[in-house]
Every structure is written in structure tokens, then in C-alpha cells.
Amino acid sequence: MDTTTPAARDVRYRTCPLCEAMCGLELEIEGDRVVRLRPDDADVWSKGYVCPKGAILPQLHADPDRLRAPLIRDGEAWREATWDEAFRRCAELLGGVLARHGKTAISAYIGNPTAHNFSLARYVGLFMGLSQLPVIYSAGTVDQWPKNVSCMLMYGHMWWIPTPDVQRTQYWMILGGNPQASQGSLLACPDLLGEIDRIRARGGKTVVVDPRRTGTADRADEWVAIVPGTDAAFLLAICNVLFAESLVRLGDLADVVNGVDEIRAAASDFTPERVAATCRIPADTIRRLAREIAAAPSAAVYGRIGLCNQEFGTLASALVDVVNFLTGNFDRPGGLMFGKPIAWSVNSLPNPEFASGLEFGRWKTRVRGAAEILGQAPLSCMAEEIATPGEGQIKALITIAGNPAISAPDAGRLDEALPQLECMISVDNYLNETTRHAHVILPGLSPLEQPHFDDLITMWAVRSAGNYSAPVFPPVPGRPAEWEILLKLGALAGGMTLEQIDVGAIDDGYFAALAMAQGVDAATILPLYEGRGPERLLDLQIRSGPFGDRYGERPGGLTLQSFVDAPHGIDMGPLVPRLRELLATPSGKVELAHGHVMADVPRLRARLDRPVQRLLLVSRRHLRSNNSWMHNLEPLVRGRDRCTLLVHPDDARPRSLADGALARVTSEAGTILVPVRVSDEMMPGVVSLPHGWGHDKDGIRLGVARRHAGVNSNILSPGRLVDPLSNNAVVNGIEVEVAPAG
Numbered sequence: 001m002d003t004t005t006p007a008a009r010d011v012r013y014r015t016c017p018l019c020e021a022m023c024g025l026e027l028e029i030e031g032d033r034v035v036r037l038r039p040d041d042a043d044v045w046s047k048g049y050v051c052p053k054g055a056i057l058p059q060l061h062a063d064p065d066r067l068r069a070p071l072i073r074d075g076e077a078w079r080e081a082t083w084d085e086a087f088r089r090c091a092e093l094l095g096g097v098l099a100r101h102g103k104t105a106i107s108a109y110i111g112n113p114t115a116h117n118f119s120l121a122r123y124v125g126l127f128m129g130l131s132q133l134p135v136i137y138s139a140g141t142v143d144q145w146p147k148n149v150s151c152m153l154m155y156g157h158m159w160w161i162p163t164p165d166v167q168r169t170q171y172w173m174i175l176g177g178n179p180q181a182s183q184g185s186l187l188a189c190p191d192l193l194g195e196i197d198r199i200r201a202r203g204g205k206t207v208v209v210d211p212r213r214t215g216t217a218d219r220a221d222e223w224v225a226i227v228p229g230t231d232a233a234f235l236l237a238i239c240n241v242l243f244a245e246s247l248v249r250l251g252d253l254a255d256v257v258n259g260v261d262e263i264r265a266a267a268s269d270f271t272p273e274r275v276a277a278t279c280r281i282p283a284d285t286i287r288r289l290a291r292e293i294a295a296a297p298s299a300a301v302y303g304r305i306g307l308c309n310q311e312f313g314t315l316a317s318a319l320v321d322v323v324n325f326l327t328g329n330f331d332r333p334g335g336l337m338f339g340k341p342i343a344w345s346v347n348s349l350p351n352p353e354f355a356s357g358l359e360f361g362r363w364k365t366r367v368r369g370a371a372e373i374l375g376q377a378p379l380s381c382m383a384e385e386i387a388t389p390g391e392g393q394i395k396a397l398i399t400i401a402g403n404p405a406i407s408a409p410d411a412g413r414l415d416e417a418l419p420q421l422e423c424m425i426s427v428d429n430y431l432n433e434t435t436r437h438a439h440v441i442l443p444g445l446s447p448l449e450q451p452h453f454d455d456l457i458t459m460w461a462v463r464s465a466g467n468y469s470a471p472v473f474p475p476v477p478g479r480p481a482e483w484e485i486l487l488k489l490g491a492l493a494g495g496m497t498l499e500q501i502d503v504g505a506i507d508d509g510y511f512a513a514l515a516m517a518q519g520v521d522a523a524t525i526l527p528l529y530e531g532r533g534p535e536r537l538l539d540l541q542i543r544s545g546p547f548g549d550r551y552g553e554r555p556g557g558l559t560l561q562s563f564v565d566a567p568h569g570i571d572m573g574p575l576v577p578r579l580r581e582l583l584a585t586p587s588g589k590v591e592l593a594h595g596h597v598m599a600d601v602p603r604l605r606a607r608l609d610r611p612v613q614r615l616l617l618v619s620r621r622h623l624r625s626n627n628s629w630m631h632n633l634e635p636l637v638r639g640r641d642r643c644t645l646l647v648h649p650d651d652a653r654p655r656s657l658a659d660g661a662l663a664r665v666t667s668e669a670g671t672i673l674v675p676v677r678v679s680d681e682m683m684p685g686v687v688s689l690p691h692g693w694g695h696d697k698d699g700i701r702l703g704v705a706r707r708h709a710g711v712n713s714n715i716l717s718p719g720r721l722v723d724p725l726s727n728n729a730v731v732n733g734i735e736v737e738v739a740p741a742g
């Protein structure tokens, strides 16, 4: 007979932090174990929707390979260290580089999970402020930088990115996005495939424009195959038809829009007939789609990563919004709308770029001379800046939740460059392809050990909703949260000594500065708080946000406590028109045709006549992957090999590529071997590889991922290829040769 008293069972609610769907989970815990996990049907936002990754949080928490203590390199070996020791080692390494080479020798790389992490997202700004690093890199320039640039120029803020109001639209056009896998990006809405069904049920339509017939395309009403990198030409042809057939309707935004005539002029020679062969979309189809968008009671044209990580990223990203304006679908229900987050986020902070008027190229990268854009250098420059000797060479690199050895273009070159660093410090939870090169690894807490509340993602959420999650498990005592790690690293890189760093005083100063930026008097509110860190900031974000109580000025307004009291979240309703309230361009108008963007039209025109000689490679995602870092969880990698090259039968046959056989794929950047999957889901002439694989490296501590290694598609991405308007990497539409291996 069992006489032990069972540990009390407890139910916790928690938002999955892994992607923009923000699903609510219900966890039953017993002691330090999750005994049951279910979707939270009562969650006001996700209403019971989850994907297989959310269900894996307990395994992620329990993953024996997840780091729980700092690691310090001892020659070729690693040893676990105390936090004290680890910070002392960081101080020594950073101090040494500062003394020998000065500030310009230190740089940082900020990776994607930063945006999904409660501490990191709120404190990465403090890290940059304290360190004052002259050049930083991020996953942003292999992601949404083109959209940041186009929104900066059109609306006056790089983070005012409009999102399709899919829950109310009658016509959704998706270009270069696959919510079936990604669950939405720069678009937060749970169950997007369900939304496609609901659009159809209310008499509407969804069209997917993509070189691959994706899971989203399968669920949609129409798939339009397009040659990678030609979306800007397609969108200009749509504009051409709108003007030619007098379908342009600016509606009540006519008085705030500049540049309609410039768009008309630019589009004048991009007739459907002129672009048809380049895009490989019949002219009739383009004409019909333009008419459909114009005729729909409401329409939302939306572009995502396939439109950004490509040759004409900025032009295509801008034209997406232009089509919405021209058809009267901007800033109205069912069209493209701006989010209204309950907890204000970076789009409520001033744009530093506008302090002295917008300027790009305030500095140039040392080796290649690439112009700074929105404060960043292209990620594809990082390898050469580390490897090329001379004044300003990167000698110290701090990576924050990033795996650039896999995710950066020309990854092979970066992997060779990283060991040359005199100091590499990684804030990361795994010893992986990137962090294996570090001297110190500082792990953060598991998602179940920290609070959560999304702010960044709600900038493009389809409703004003929010949900606070308390930590499910208490962190091991003595372990710092990541905000404290960032604070210390930022201060060290900024030249302070460990003894000089007063965490409390610095955090108070940061809080006060952010309060002031929201028009709240910090001196009055600071005494209200006992604790420090991101939860105090979150309370400020909510209370000084659009629905907040403004510290008593608006009785009944929201505070963090309101969310503590509402474990299933709070929903403040659907989106509302906001364009006029937030427009921040120098002209006070929307710049549909900013000179920086329109200067690219001649390059696009030249593309129309450029023949494509080889196969074009594009990337893809899978529902059970998360970029490069979740392949260490068995349930997510089970089943047939997903790291395969998709090839259309018409391309496979003449090359003697058999389904399942190994192919050799070669680009100007490198060569990889990968199994082929022959499938008519590709349009002929285009092949597809997932990114985020290649876990067969020496020295990594990823037991499961190593057994499902796959290959790194970014070995093939030439670092020299960028969208010149944004510096964003071109990893889609790159020319490759494919042949049987052996």
C-alpha cells in the first residue's frame, strides 16, 4: 500500500510563447511535473486552439540537454560554473577586448526568440543603450527588415506594420506566407486555417500567391504560382489594372495619401502582358485578381517572409500596402489595419531615426561598405567583419537567443569565422551550432519558469487582447532572469566593471526613462513598486497603454493586477482605424511612393528581361519545427525526414533525380547533399528546402537533434545577395544546380 501523500494537483494557465498565435494552455501540475496539458478552451484569444509545439513545453522544460547553469570554456572542454564565476569571466573577456581594441571591436547578434521572451524582449533595448555598441546585427535582416523600411517611409515608424484583419475580411490574398506551417507572422491570430474556412463560409475568398502549393494554398480557394522574387512586378501589374480600369478608390483616406500619381506612372509599363512571362502568371489571371480585390466588399492583401527575404523585398513589401490603399482597404475593418496592443510596445517609443530627419547610410560597414539601414548592418556582413583583419575588426561577439551559424546567409563562412573571436558570449539555452564557438554560455530560464505577456506580437494582433502568465514553476534559487543577464552584459560591454554595476539603480533608471517617454512622472510611481524587472515594466506598459488606468487618472482602467485576476486573458475588442492618429512622416501624409523605394523600379524593370538559367531555391517551414532550435524534442522530429529538397516531376526527370535519392545542390556559395522529394506541389523551375537544419556539428549538446541532423540550407545562400533598399538577405529565389549525388 502506498502511504505517501500525493503532491497536490494544481491547474495553471499559460500562454505559449513560441509563436504569434499566442495559444492559451491549461497545465495540471504535481510538484515539479506537468501531469497534463490541454488547450485552454476558455482563453479569450485562442479559444482552445493549439499546435503540436505548444504541447511540447513540458518536454522542453525537462529536456536534459537544456542548459541550467553557465558554461565556461576550458580549452576544448566545457565546465559548469557558478553565476558569479561566469560573470567574472565575461568581465575579463570583454574588458580585455575593450582594452586591446576599443569599443568598435565589440558587436552583438540578436536572434528571434528575443521577441518571444518576457525578459529579453523588454531588456534588449537596455542592453543596447548601456553598451552603445556601434554596430549590431540581428535576425531582422534575414526577416522583416524590408517591411520595417517600407513602414518607416510610408507611415513614419518602422514598427507600425499593418496586419490583415482576417477575422472580418471578405478577401484575403497571401503572398509569400504559409500560416499552415508558421501560424502567422507579422499577423497574430489563432487558427488561421480556420479563418480561411470562415472567410469562405461568409461568402469570401482566399488566394495564395506562392511558388509552392503549400498547406495554406491547399486550404485556400485559389493557388497562384509565381516565380520567386517577381512579386513586385506582379503587384505593380495589379496597380496597372486598377488605374487602367478606373478601379482606384482611395475612399476617405484621399486627403492623407501622397504619391498616387507616382504609383500610376511607375505602374504604367507594368501591364499584365508585360510581366506575365517573368512572373509566369497569365495576364488574364492578374487582371482578374485585380478586379476581384477591387470588387470585394473588403480585402486584405498581405505579404510575408517570401516577400521580404527576396531580391525586391522592400519594393514588394511597400506595394502590398499600396494595393490596399488603392482599393480603399487600408485602415478599415476587413482590410489592413494597425494593431492596438493593451501593453504598449516598441511602436509607442520614439523612432530614434527621426531625431535628425530620416537618413540611411549614416555609417558604412568596414569591409563591404554596406550602408547602415535603420541602425543595422546586414547580417550577411558579420562573417567578413569577424574574419577580415584591420582597425574595427570584430573581436568580441555577444549572441542573444540566436543561432546564426545556421540561420545566417553564407552560414558556412560564419561558422568558420566564429572561432577567430577573442571573446564570444552567448545568452542561450543550448550548446548548439553557434554557441559551441562561445567562451561563456549564459542560459536563460525555461518558458515554464518565467512570467509571460506578449507585447511585441500584439502590435499586429487582430484584436486588442492580452494574457498574463505567472511562472508555472519557480526558478532554481540564485539563477538570474535574462533581463539581469542582459543588463550586466550591456554594462560590461559599455565599459563598466562588475563592481560598478548597480542592477537596481540601472533598472530604476530604465523604468523611469520609459515612464517619461509615455508621459508618466516616474518619481511619483516608482515608490508604488517593490519588485524590479520586466513585471514592473509590464505594469507600466499596461497602465500607460490605451486601456490602462494611467495610475488613477482613468478609474477602472487596466493594470497588471487586472490580468492576474483574469487567468484566461482580457479582450478589448477588434481593431479600430488608427492611421490618422499615428501617422508620423515628415509630410504628415502616407508616402505611397517614397523616393527611396521608387528608385528601385528601374532595377525591377531590368529584372523583367533577365532570363533565369537555373532552378530557383526557396525556403519553407514546418509546423513541428521552430527555425533551428526545436529539433531536440523527439515528438517534433519523429516521422519521415522533413529536411528534403522538393522538386517538381518535370525538373526531376531530365536530371534523373529519383524520389528519396540523394541530390547534390550547388549555388555560388556552396554545395550540400540532401534527399529529394519529387512533388507537384512545387511549380516547375523552383525547388524548396527548409531552413534551420544541419545539426551534425562536433561539440554540440543536442542528443536528439543530432540523430535528425538534416543539412543547413544557408550554406547555399550567397552572402553578397541583399535587397539593397533594406540590407535584407536574399535567401529566396537563389539560383542552384541540382544533380544526383554520386
Ligand SMILES: Nc1nc2c(c(=O)[nH]1)N[C@H]1C(S)=C(S)[C@@H](COP(=O)(O)OP(=O)(O)OC[C@H]3O[C@@H](n4cnc5c(=O)[nH]c(N)nc54)[C@H](O)[C@@H]3O)O[C@H]1N2
Residues within 6 Å of the ligand: 110, 111, 112, 113, 117, 139, 142, 143, 305, 309, 400, 401, 402, 403, 404, 406, 407, 408, 427, 428, 429, 430, 432, 434, 443, 444, 445, 482, 619, 620, 626, 627, 628, 629, 691, 692, 713, 714, 717, 731
Ligand atoms: N534560408 C533561410 N534562412 C533563414 C530564414 C529562412 O526562411 N530561410 N528565416 C530567417 C528568419 S525569419 C529568422 S527569424 C532567423 C532565425 O534566426 P535565429 O534567431 O538566429 O535562429 P533561431 O533558430 O531562432 O535560434 C534561436 C536561438 O535561441 C535559443 N533560444 C531559444 N529560446 C531561448 C530563450 O528563451 N532564451 C535564450 N536566451 N535563448 C533561447 C536557441 O537555443 C537558439 O540558439 O532565421 C532566418 N534564416
Ligand SMILES: Nc1nc2c(c(=O)[nH]1)N[C@H]1C(S)=C(S)[C@@H](COP(=O)(O)OP(=O)(O)OC[C@H]3O[C@@H](n4cnc5c(=O)[nH]c(N)nc54)[C@H](O)[C@@H]3O)O[C@H]1N2
Residues within 6 Å of the ligand: 019, 112, 143, 175, 176, 177, 178, 179, 181, 182, 183, 184, 185, 209, 210, 211, 212, 214, 226, 227, 228, 229, 230, 231, 304, 305, 306, 307, 310, 618, 619, 620, 621, 622, 623, 624, 625, 626, 627, 628, 688, 692, 732, 733
Ligand atoms: N512552425 C513554425 N512556425 C514559425 C517558424 C518556424 O520556423 N516554424 N518561424 C517563425 C518565424 S521566425 C517567422 S519569420 C515566420 C514566417 O512565417 P511565414 O512568412 O508564413 O513563413 P513560411 O512558412 O516560411 O512561408 C513562406 C512562404 O513564402 C514562399 N516564398 C518563397 N519565396 C517567395 C517569393 O519570392 N514570392 C512568394 N510569393 N512566395 C515566396 C515559400 O514557398 C513559403 O511558402 O514563421 C514563424 N513561425
Ligand code: SF4
Residues within 6 Å of the ligand: 016, 017, 018, 019, 020, 021, 022, 023, 049, 050, 051, 052, 053, 054, 055, 183
Ligand atoms: S500555434 Fe503552436 S507554437 Fe504557436 S503559440 Fe500556438 S501552441 Fe504555441
Ligand SMILES: [Mo]
Residues within 6 Å of the ligand: 112, 139, 143
Ligand atoms: Mo523570423
